[in-house]
Amino acid sequence: MKIRNPFLLRASERIESDAGFLRLYSPLVLDYFIDNMDAEELWNTFLFIRSSPGAGKSSLLRLFEPASLLTLLNRKSGDEFKELFKRLKKLNAVSDDRINVLGVNLTFTRNYELLESFSGLQPGVRDRLFYSLLNSRIITASLRAVLSLARLKFPEDLHKIEFNYKDEKLYFKKITVPCDGRTLYEWAADIEKTIYELLDSFLPISPASIEGHSELFSLEVIRPEYMLVDGKCLFDRVLFMLDDVHKLSSKQRDGLISHLMEKRSSTSIWLSERLEALNNLKTNRGRDYEELNLEDYWKERESKFEKLLTSIANKRAAESREDVEFALDAQQNELELADAYKEAKIVLFATISKLSQETIRFNEWKQYLEQFDGTEQEYCELAKQIEIIIHRNLARSELALEYTLSVQELIEKIDEKVVQAARLFLSRQFNLPYYFSMATLSKISTNNVEQFLGFAAPLYERMLSLNLNQTSVAISAYVQDKEIRKIANQRWKDLDKMIPESGLVIRFLENFCAYCSSETFRSTAPYAPGVNGFHIDATRTIRLIKEEEWLSNDIFIDLQTVLNTCLAFNLLHVREVMQGKKGQKKNIYYLNRWLCVKFGLPLSYGGWRTKKPDELLRWIKR
Amino acid sequence: MRTSLAEKLLAKIMEWTPEEIDQERPLMQAMANLKWNEYQQFAPGTRFLESLIKWLQQFETLDERKVGYRLVRDHLIFVSSEQMAHLVDILFSEKINPLLIKKTAVELSLSPYLVSKIKNDKLYAQNRRKSLFIGLSDGSRIDQFRRGAYLNNEQVIATYSIGPEKVKDMLQNLEKDIPDSKFKTVFLIDDFTASGMTYCRPDGGGKLGKIFTSIFKDGETFYGAVDHESLEIHILFYIATTDALHNIRRGIEGWKKSKGLNFNCTVDCLLEINDTSKQKITSDQELMSFMVKYFDGSVVDEHYEKGKHDLPFLGFNECCLPIVLNHNTPNNSVAILWMPADKKYKGLFPRISRHREDKYED
DSSP states (O other), X not given: OXXXXXXXXXXXXXXXXXXXXXXXXXXXXXXXXXXXXXXXXXXXXXXXXXXXXXXXXXXXXXXXXXHHHHHHHHTTXXXXXXXXXXXXXXXXXXXXXOBOEEXXXXXXXXXXXXXXXOTTSOHHHHHHHXXXXXXXXXXXXXXXXXXXXXXXXTTTXXXXXXXXXXXXXXXOSSXXXXXXXXXXXXXXXXXXXXXXXXXXXXXXOOGGGSOOOSSOTHHHHOOGGGEEETTEEOOSEEEEEEEOGGGSOHXXXXXXXXXXXXXXXXXXXXXXXXXXXXXXXXXXXXXXXXXXXXXXXXXTOHHHHHHHHHHHHHHHHHTBTTXXXXXXXXXXXXXXXXXXXXXXXXXXXXXXXXXXXXXXXXXXXXXXXXXXXXXXXXXXXXXXXXXXXXXXXXXXXXXXXXXXXXXXXXXXXXXXXXXXXHHHHHHHHHTXXXXXXXXXXXXXXXXXXXXXXXXXXXXXXXHHHHHHTTSOOSBOHHHHHHXXXXXXHHHHHHHHHHSTTHHHHHHHHHHHHHHHHXXXXXXXXXTTTOOOEEEEXXXXXXXXXOGGGGXXXXXXXXXXXXXXXXXXXXXXXXXXXXXXXXXOEEEEEEEOHHHHHHTTOOOOSSOEEEEOHHHHHHHHHO | OOHHHHHHHHHHHTTOOHHXXXXXXXXXHHHHHHTGXXXXXXXXXXXXXXXXXXXXXXXXXXXXXXHHHHIXXXXXXXXXXXXXXXXXXXXXXXXXXXXXXXXXXXXXXXXXXXXXXXHHSHHHXXXXXXXXXXXXXXXXXXXHHHHHHTOOGGGEESOSOOOHHHHHHHHHHHHHHSTXXXXXXXEEEEEXXXXXXXXXXXXXXXXXXXXXXXHHSXXXXXXXXXXXXXXXXXXXXXXXXXXXXXXXXXXXXXXXXXXXXXOEEEEEEEEEEOTHHHHHHHTOHHHHHHHHHTOOGGGOOTTGGGSOOSSGGGOGGGOOBOEEETTBOOTTBOHHHHOOTTSSSOOSSOOOOSSOOOOOOO
16 A cells, blocks of 8 residues: 655664565665675675665675565566566576576574573573574574465465485484475474473573584585475575574673684675674685675765655655656755845945955955856855955965965965855854755765655655645755754654663764764865865874773773764764875775754764874763 | 555645644654544444544634634544543542452551551451442443452442342342341442532532432332441443532532431542643633534534533533543533534534433434
8 A cells, every 4th residue: 555655664674565665776886796796796795785774784695685685576567676686587596487596584683682691591501592592593494485485375385395315414303304495493392391481490401402403504405406396406505594693692692703704604694783783703805705894895886865755755656546757856946045145245245345455465356256257055155165265364474475366376276175164154144045956965975875765754754845836846955954864853852762771962962073073064175065074183182092992991991882873873884095104094984974964063074083092082071 | 545546635735835734744643543533433444534524624714614623623522432441440449449458457457558457358358349339331341340359249230220120039049158247338430520410410410419319219120238337339331520629529529418428438540631722712812712613503402501511512511521532422522522413513523412302202
């Protein structure tokens, strides 16, 4: 059923029908695989998929589940599915008449962590139970996937699966293999049941009664040639997708990853996790594993990300029962803002006159401005640019010679950064729109699809309202700016409910943003268009603490908490820049762009200041 | 009427700006889908939105329409069928079972907190079987209640006016299960009361008087079926106002005194409504004058006049409730919510009256 505002639908897990999901899925992210790997390489790799919540991990995994692929195969020629099918075919996941890959999706929940906190067990036993539980769940998930792919019913048709693995390594203790799917399923279900009985029991139970496993053999025994239906092999390869790995305890996660790395079997394994579980893998990327960091991927492809969002927006809008397009005005409406610009024009000229009354240096510039033949908006922007350049000129300490500067010199000094800064300053001074257009919305989304939807949903609601009022549905720049700021303010208000240690984090962000604001809006616009990031330099202050150790020092425990929380909840994100000595990389912590909106800062990258750890700590304590 | 057309009309008559539409439309849609559309007394084909538009259109000025809209948005309490079903489902465990446990505890001389011990005793099972459950109206949903509480068919009846044959039948069935026994506890169940007048009226009338007579007067329907020695009567409502509970308790005491009888009788409910919602409405002068203006005095008949009626627009007995039940709006709610379709001003959730005034002769 179509709904009023499909932008309110979130996360793949919550979109129920497969066709609905596929219709809303934008295939652009698959280009990562197409661009970076040939098909064989893709299927033989151990791949990490990482991002903050909402960047599209689970959606990507859901795409490879049998139910999604079957739906796609059935409707491959439909206009809305064509592109997606083409890309998946390129990846060899599907052919024209068949699905080539069996996607087995296992989502981790916090209950695995329970095993770890179960004090009644020896550590060795705990590991064995963990692997048993994993094996049983992977096998159950695989059986389900096979039935789904064969369009059979679970669990009624389990007996139709032939599991003809020859148990040479004696993995199966309680059943004889080869066997049929039902026997295998019952074996797996039995293991899971006994483990739960153990966990639920108040009394000590001997774990000896449970079949413990010392390795993850399920990945080895689920192969196309071992899983037959009606004597036929239905697929060419198996893709194991382990979702939400960050929900395991850190010990389980580390153990699982190193176990998988050691085995390095030729099976395809994708692990998806949030960035909160980020740590060094001490292995070689490329040889041992590949990593797709969804946000990093989009970071380097700004225009492609905007294209992705446009495609998502169009797909969502097409799903609305109201038949309204998602349309944002990309230009300011001069008519709507005529009064504001008229006032700005007078104020700006007066400011420039006042600034230059003591000197003749800027006379030609003033004259140039007076004679400028453009729209009111263009006039005001030029005036603001001149104002910035005059401020810069006056700020010079050396004694200047009193002669008139040429227009040529002015034009040379006005670079793109000054243009951007002038636009920002103007909007702040005269309450003019700054955050508008699809390109801006894409920047505000900070490489995160869910964040985009968070902003797009209320904007689309407005389009629906405009449609109901029988006016044009495109939202004007002025209204976009107002609404986008309103949404950012609301997010800010909700922040204390969303994050742990919110008191510290909020104080830190407020102080940091106040600092950014004071640096950005200095009259000379020294870091044009503005500051919205910082780099941590430990070398200059903490003489008593070794530079690389400051982060693990107890004095900075609050700072560590704040930075970790900000990264895990995507309030800050890190970008690497090359600066200083040759080849030296620096990590810059940038504000998530919605925070820039909240504090009226520019959305550009590159404006950052170096701060010492104790200065950062002061922002938390103050 | 198509929803989008109805929404267009609504936005037009309310003169909403796009910003207001952003806020109001999702709310109206969600509430209509969740509950309001299920009102059973809408004319066939009518849904909430159409009713709302017609309702708002009868108000002369935009300001009045805004006041009307505010009554719906900020004050209306709609009890859906699902919510009522939930109350029915929990009545036994929340109200009835504790009474049975308490009664058994006294008889066993045990502390009522020893729940498992009491429930495992056969006396508890007997007390449960020796309870008679009587529905006082259709709204009591006594069938659903019986199934949910796993009660014997022969101890639950949907109405108090049944023939002596049926009572005899029930008693025989009880004696089959527990020889030489009679009903020791009577539960009277109804869905809703706002004034309590239907049950106990100042003039001595009302449902309860009739039922008590049929229990305590020799030769009446239930007289021979109950054990007068240890009889307990419990009157239970799913929803009741605090005032109504007081009035009924007072009425029962009066009845007992006038008949010189003494028996254990309690009155209770699952969801008690105090006068906060009433105060919210009566303290809003704008809303009060709006309701005065849009009131049709012809709804005041002899039945209506049995309650307080100095401010008749506040509903029967001036209860001033903002409540609508999914099957009908109580006449104790403010009149502008329920006035029937044949009146000068129509209610948003028009009510089907219990006391119809059809004319059969000239």
